[in-house]
Amino acid sequence: MTGRKRLTPQESRQSALQAARALLIESGPQSVTLKAVAGRIGRTHANLLHHFGSASGLQKELARHLSETVCETIKHAVEASRAGLGSPREVVDLAFDAFDKEGAGALASWMILTGNEDALSPIVETIHQLVDEIAPDEAANHDGAMRLHEETLALVLMAMGDALIGSALARSLGLPETAARDRAERMLEGSIDLVNQQG
16 A cells, blocks of 8 residues: 655645645635644645645635736736737736735735734735836836826726626616626726827
8 A cells, every 4th residue: 555645844844835726716705614624635734734834824825826827827817918819808817816816805805804904914015016017117116106006996996896796786886797897997008008109
């Protein structure tokens, strides 16, 4: 009988984060517990305690993992859009899907409700870094950086709000379910037009 494959600490953490992400998407943030993740990957509760310290530590790392994955995807979409290979709508859809289908909105609201607000720091920091990377010239200029940061704030708040109550609110207002995404797309198109006029 062969024993379980011995994973490096990095592989073990990565495996746990992938399992936590799957649980988040399948069953919601309340299902992301050390016990559930350990059971999913065939490890012990103590093993995960060693890597993450606590359930809130696991959630904080999951938030970092999600935000890095999502921001990398959004960054590629923005770069493609600027090269004429993509569109503002693709950027909007990626951001909105990250908070909705990928579970970032539910995870963020769960962490706030359970008093683990500092776990949102990785999401905020990663998005800030993404904004500065995709527009280094604007980020270096005070006015450009402020406009970029305001648009990023608006996009993230719209995406998170849409993930939490967007469908129900749009229906109650007699709007299509895509109304928030459509509005975010127009915002980005306006921003691109402004940059092109100034360039």
